[in-house]
Amino acid sequence: MAHISQTCLRIGFVSDHAFMGGGEQYLFDIAHYVFNSEQLDARVAVRTQGPLTQRLEVNQIPCRLIPYPLRFRGCCYPVFSPRALRQFIAWIREENLSIIHANGPLGLFYAGLAARWVGAPVVFTAHLIEDMDSPWKRWMLRTLPTTVVAVSRDIESQAHAVLPNPKKVQYIPIGIEAESYAFSSDRRREARQRLGWTDQDFVCAHIGRIQPVKGQLRFLDAMARVVAAEPNIHGWMVGAAQPDDVAGQKYRKAIDAMRRANPLLTKRVLWNDGHRDAAEILSAVDCLVVSSDRESFGRVVLEAMACGRPVITTPCGGPSDLIHPGAGVTTVSHDPGELARQIIQVAKDWEACRAMGAWGRRRIAERYTLRITSGQLIQLYQSLLA
Numbered sequence: 135m136a137h138i139s140q141t142c143l144r145i146g147f148v149s150d151h152a153f154m155g156g157g158e159q160y161l162f163d164i165a166h167y168v169f170n171s172e173q174l175d176a177r178v179a180v181r182t183q184g185p186l187t188q189r190l191e192v193n194q195i196p197c198r199l200i201p202y203p204l205r206f207r208g209c210c211y212p213v214f215s216p217r218a219l220r221q222f223i224a225w226i227r228e229e230n231l232s233i234i235h236a237n238g239p240l241g242l243f244y245a246g247l248a249a250r251w252v253g254a255p256v257v258f259t260a261h262l263i264e265d266m267d268s269p270w271k272r273w274m275l276r277t278l279p280t281t282v283v284a285v286s287r288d289i290e291s292q293a294h295a296v297l298p299n300p301k302k303v304q305y306i307p308i309g310i311e312a313e314s315y316a317f318s319s320d321r322r323r324e325a326r327q328r329l330g331w332t333d334q335d336f337v338c339a340h341i342g343r344i345q346p347v348k349g350q351l352r353f354l355d356a357m358a359r360v361v362a363a364e365p366n367i368h369g370w371m372v373g374a375a376q377p378d379d380v381a382g383q384k385y386r387k388a389i390d391a392m393r394r395a396n397p398l399l400t401k402r403v404l405w406n407d408g409h410r411d412a413a414e415i416l417s418a419v420d421c422l423v424v425s426s427d428r429e430s431f432g433r434v435v436l437e438a439m440a441c442g443r444p445v446i447t448t449p450c451g452g453p454s455d456l457i458h459p460g461a462g463v464t465t466v467s468h469d470p471g472e473l474a475r476q477i478i479q480v481a482k483d484w485e486a487c488r489a490m491g492a493w494g495r496r497r498i499a500e501r502y503t504l505r506i507t508s509g510q511l512i513q514l515y516q517s518l519l520a
Contacts, residue, residue, distance in 0.1 A: 144175045145515060146231035148245040150204065150238030152184025153376060155343060156433040157261045160285075160308050161237045162189055167508040169195050174512060177229045179222070179245065198225055202244050211270050212243060222248035233257060233515055239265055239274065246278030255280040255518040260289050262430050272296050280518055283511070286431045286452040304514060308433055309507030312498050315440035318417045325418035329370075329404065336481040337368045338446070339419040341412060341434045342426075344375035344386045349425035349448065351385075354392050354399060355470035356425070360477050361402040367481050369403035370419055372410050416441035420487060421462075421480055425473060426450040436502050439494030444487050446476050456502075461494035 147165045151158055161178070169176040178197045180187050181204075190197040202218035222245045226234065234249040235257040236242035246256045258279040266272055275282060275296055282297065284290035284305050293303045331337055338357075342348040350371060357369045375382030386407075393399050412434065416422070422438035424447035432453040438445050445462030447453040454464045463480060465472045480487060 143173070143232040143515075143519060144177055144229060146226060146229065146234045146245070147176060147178045148234065148236045148238070148241035149178065149180045149186060150241050152180050152182045152186040154185045154189070156308075156431070157237055157259075158186045159433065160259070160261070162186060163309070163311070163504055164235075164508055164511060165190070165195055166193055167504060168512070169193075171512065174515060177225075177231060179225055179241075181241070196229075200225065200244075202240060204240055212240060215244070218244050219247055223251055226252050226254060232519055235259070236279075237261075239271055242278055243274060246274070250278060257281050257283060257514065257518070259283045259285060260293055261285055263289065263292055263428070265289075266292055266296050281514060283514070287455055288451045289430050306507055306510045306514070307502060308431055308436065309502050309504040310433070310436050310440060310498070311504050312440040312495075312502075315413045315416060315437045317441050318413070321414050321417040325414060329418070331368060331418075335366050335368055336421075337370055337419040338421045338423045338477055338481075339370045339372065339415055340423050340425060341372045341415060342424075343382065344373050344389065344407075345379065345382050346385050347427045348373070349427055349450075349468075350389050351392060352448070352468065352470050352473065353423055353425040354389065354403065356423075356473035356477060357403050358396055358399055359471065359474040361398050364478055364481065367402075367477065369423075370415065371403060371405045372415055374407050412437050413441065416443050419443065421446060421477075423473070423477065424448065424450065424453045425468075426453075427468070429453050432456060436498060439491075439502075440498045442488075442491030442495050444480060444490035444494070446473070446480060448473065456497075457494070461490050461497060 145168050147161055149158055149161050165176045165178050168174045178190055179200045181202055187197050200221045202215050203213045205213040226248055233255050234245045236245050237259050242258045249256045256279045260282055282293050282303050284293050284303055285308050290305045294300055297303055340353045360367050375386045416438055421444045429450045429452045435445050435453045435456045439461050445457045447464050448468045449464055463476050465476050
């Protein structure tokens with residue numbers, strides 16, 4: 135930790151969830167960067183205990199547990215907790231917070247109301263189109279935040295459609311610690327020896343939480359066609375369903391059934407049903423495949439680019455913007471046959487793979503490092519406080 139000054143201006147970060155998804159990783163990275171900066175200090179409030187709170191504790195970032203319900207009445211308005219609102223007001227006052235930065239719609243609801251009550255500015259990061267998909271959420275975005283941060287151009291355009299004041303929306307993408315995902319020849323060699331792949335094998339990875347929107351069944355459908363046609367192409371699927379995600383658990387069973395029905399898939403496409411080191415996976419494989427129905431951003435795409443891996447993606451939104459024009463390929467449709475064709479085409483052109491990987495590394499260094507994006511956020515905080 136750089137320093138903790140009593141005169142530091144403190145940012146209060148709020149998370150709806152404590153599992154480590156892309157949004158929670160974003161919050162942790164920003165809070166950690168602010169906490170160790172010379173200009174600002176950070177505090178965090180989380181609705182539940184979990185991996186996020188554990189990481190905050192390990193890094194000595196002060197965190198407070200403030201439970202609030204995620205239930206809705208008629209899928210329209212949240213179940214209101216006066217106690218949660220009082221706790222947020224007390225937290226803001228006791229910690230002397232200068233700005234509230236909410237990372238989820240329910241956190242924005244409670245912490246935003248509390249911040250408005252005490253007169254503090256409010257920042258909200260919109261990660262998903264779903265953050266604006268109901269009249270209540272649109273009302274909330276118009277009413278509570280001082281500034282809405284859009285992590286992608288797709289989100290930015292949606293926010294402009296919702297918010298009458300265009301100056302209220304600011305595009306600041308997600309950033310990563312690029313060095314953490316740098317290619318490692320040692321990791322590659324060790325992983326490939328362990329998993330039985332040779333240097334002549336081309337391996338593509340699919341990394342993401344098990345959810346229907348992530349398109350793991352589409353990936354397996356494409357890979358069934360690929361492995362039947364090309365003996366040297368393999369797949370590695372990494373991800374798990376959240377225990378409380380009913381749709382994700384059901385989707386997981388469908389994935390199990392598809393793999394059992396095709397022995398070639400079971401043999402040639404590995405599946406790690408759990409968390410693994412993304413840097414190790416990306417060093418071991420030769421490209422990343424994104425097969426989602428839709429993605430507002432796609433943090434794993436940045437991680438692949440930082441590792442110099444080309445990206446093959448369906449036309450699902452954010453990933454296409456990130457890799458355009460030189461870090462990968464976007465398929466013309468969501469058809470598994472088209473995805474399979476692109477995988478085979480990329481696998482047969484090693485020179486193109488290297489060129490796309492080098493282009494991606496340059497793009498990360500120019501636009502998407504945590505230092506760059508966090509600096510943009512700090513400038514936003516300072517402008518609000520001014």
